[in-house]
Amino acid sequence: MKNMTRTCAAGLVLVxxxxxxxxxxxxxxxxxxxxxxxxxxxxxxGRLETEAAREAKRAAFTKYFPSVSATxxxxxxxxxxxxxxxxxxxxxxxxxxxxxLPNATQFAYFPSTTMGLLGSLKTGMVTAVQxxxxxxxxxxxxxxxxxxxxxxxxxxxxxxxxxxxxxxxQYWQIVSLAEKMRTLESYEALLRxxxxxxxxAWNAGxxxxxxxxxxxLKLSEVLLNKSKVENGRSLAVMAFCxxxxxxxxxxxxxxxxxxxxxxPEACRVDHKAALESRPEYKLLQxxxxxxxxxxxLTRGEYLPQLGVGVAGMYMKxxxxxxxxxxxxxxxxxxxxxxxxxxxxALGEQRAREEIARNTLSDGGELLLLQMExxxxxxxxxxxxxxxCRDSEAQADENLKVNQDGYDNGLITVSDLLEAQALRQQARxxxxxxMAAYRVKLAGYLQVTGR
Numbered sequence: 001m002k003n004m005t006r007t008c009a010a011g012l013v014l015v016x017x018x019x020x021x022x023x024x025x026x027x028x029x030x031x032x033x034x035x036x037x038x039x040x041x042x043x044x045x046g047r048l049e050t051e052a053a054r055e056a057k058r059a060a061f062t063k064y065f066p067s068v069s070a071t072x073x074x075x076x077x078x079x080x081x082x083x084x085x086x087x088x089x090x091x092x093x094x095x096x097x098x099x100x101l102p103n104a105t106q107f108a109y110f111p112s113t114t115m116g117l118l119g120s121l122k123t124g125m126v127t128a129v130q131x132x133x134x135x136x137x138x139x140x141x142x143x144x145x146x147x148x149x150x151x152x153x154x155x156x157x158x159x160x161x162x163x164x165x166x167x168x169x170q171y172w173q174i175v176s177l178a179e180k181m182r183t184l185e186s187y188e189a190l191l192r193x194x195x196x197x198x199x200x201a202w203n204a205g206x207x208x209x210x211x212x213x214x215x216x217l218k219l220s221e222v223l224l225n226k227s228k229v230e231n232g233r234s235l236a237v238m239a240f241c242x243x244x245x246x247x248x249x250x251x252x253x254x255x256x257x258x259x260x261x262x263x264p265e266a267c268r269v270d271h272k273a274a275l276e277s278r279p280e281y282k283l284l285q286x287x288x289x290x291x292x293x294x295x296x297l298t299r300g301e302y303l304p305q306l307g308v309g310v311a312g313m314y315m316k317x318x319x320x321x322x323x324x325x326x327x328x329x330x331x332x333x334x335x336x337x338x339x340x341x342x343x344x345a346l347g348e349q350r351a352r353e354e355i356a357r358n359t360l361s362d363g364g365e366l367l368l369l370q371m372e373x374x375x376x377x378x379x380x381x382x383x384x385x386x387x388c389r390d391s392e393a394q395a396d397e398n399l400k401v402n403q404d405g406y407d408n409g410l411i412t413v414s415d416l417l418e419a420q421a422l423r424q425q426a427r428x429x430x431x432x433x434m435a436a437y438r439v440k441l442a443g444y445l446q447v448t449g450r
Contacts, residue, residue: 026255029171032244036167039245043163046156053145053152060145063138066130066309075121122316129309129331135300144293151286158279161446168442170240175258176435177233180428184226187424191219194420198413211413218417258434260385264378267441269448271371277449281367284360291353298349302342305333367447374444381433381440388430395419395426 027035037043131138195215201207234250241248275281308330316322335342402419405411 026253029168029254029256032171032240032254033164033167035244035246036163037160040163040243041245042159043156046152046159050149050152050156053149057142057145057149060142063131063141066128068126068128070124070126072124073121077120120318122322123314125311125313127309127311129307131305131307133304133306135303135305137297137300140293140296140300144290144297147286147290147293151283151290154279154282154286158283161279165442165446166243169439170236170243171254171256172258172435172438174233174236174240175254175256176431177229177236178254179258179431181226181229181233183424183427183431184222184229187420188219188222188226190420191215191222194413194416195219207413214413214417218421258431258438260434260437264375264382264441264444267445268375269450271368271375271448274371274448274450275364275367278367278447279449281364284356284363288353288356288360291349291356295346295349295353298342298346302335302338302346304335305331307331371444371447374440374447378437378440378444381437385430385433385437388426388433392423392426392430395423399423 195212198207198212198215202209202212237250237252238248241252308328310326310328312324312326314322314324399419399422402411402416406413406416
């Protein structure tokens with residue numbers, strides 16, 4: 001019952017997510033992830049790859065059962081394929097006494113004759129052969145097919161992690177661009193108010209025209225930046241819709257706020273312990289097991305093969321009565337001439353097996369290095385975020401002081417414009433730092449198998 005409830009709930013989330021995307025309403029991060037997992041091409045292909053591996057496993061399992069074959073032949077010749085000719089002559093007449101046969105005195109004439117065979121032939125055979133020993137190739141082939149299913153599932157998990165990480169990266173990119181747009185709009189509002197004040201002061205002869213031109217120039221710069229941010233957001237939304245597998249919606253809005261809470265220490269794990277849960281590491285392990293099984297399969301190709309079978313046959317030749325017969329047989333195949341080349345083939349496969357082990361060892365170290373780098377990147381992002389928060393607080397205070405100074409006639413327009421620009425820059429840097437932190441956090445969770 002609980003499983004059914006969870007399944008229904010998951011289905012409802014997907015339906016609602018699709019409905020929101022179609023209606024052009026706001027998408028949460030979880031809804032975006034659900035859409036990506038359902039519609040992304042990489043996820044679709046991953047599911048198909050897994051299903052293909054399962055079919056290969058089912059096909060390998062059939063090798064345990066007898067192989068059954070049926071053959072039939074019908075032949076009708078213009079002339080008999082075989083002819084038997086017997087010469088004519090005198091045949092002794094047999095009077096019933098064997099002692100008189102060599103010295104017979106009476107004979108009967110027997111003319112020469114020609115008899116045709118195989119003018120017509122109808123035959124059919126059904127054979128079933130059960131392998132008894134095939135050098136371990138059937139058992140190891142099934143193990144290799146089962147390993148293929150595990151590997152395809154690990155690849156699917158790897159694709160899933162990458163899709164989720166990319167979803168989060170694109171999501172926060174769009175949110176950060178929206179935050180930058182709001183910052184620019186706030187900055188624009190400040191400049192427009194300042195422009196009105198400076199115009200009044202210029203009309204009253206209190207300031208030079210140069211001050212008014214500086215404000216107008218800064219306002220033009222802000223409008224240009226707004227256009228660039230809007231174009232960037234438009235392209236980002238287009239790419240995001242493609243990633244989610246939904247129709248492009250220029251009005252798409254993302255509802256999760258760009259906030260960062262807590263410390264990265266809360267999500268830190270032991271990297272060596274996390275290594276075992278990485279799908280990349282499992283794939284490397286599967287590669288070693290696969291090469292080991294291939295070595296056994298190669299060895300099995302040069303071992304004797306034993307099988308037993310039964311056959312049923314029907315034959316009717318010319319005008320004779322059809323006959324049915326059955327037989328039981330055994331087969332033994334020993335590849336004598338292949339042992340020489342097989343020794344070299346087996347050596348080659350053993351070398352490939354050792355290569356896979358070396359790749360596993362090196363790959364494990366690289367994955368540990370990747371996790372350590374991801375952690376350091378996250379820690380750096382956390383420190384950068386703290387600095388940006390301090391910078392924003394200082395920029396806010398600096399603007400307040402300069403605004404008060406300008407209102408009291410203590411500083412020039414240039415000083416106020418610089419203070420406003422510094423606050424806008426500080427807010428943009430904070431927005432970028434928060435988005436980068438969320439992406440680095442998602443990346444660290446991904447590389448630690450979560």
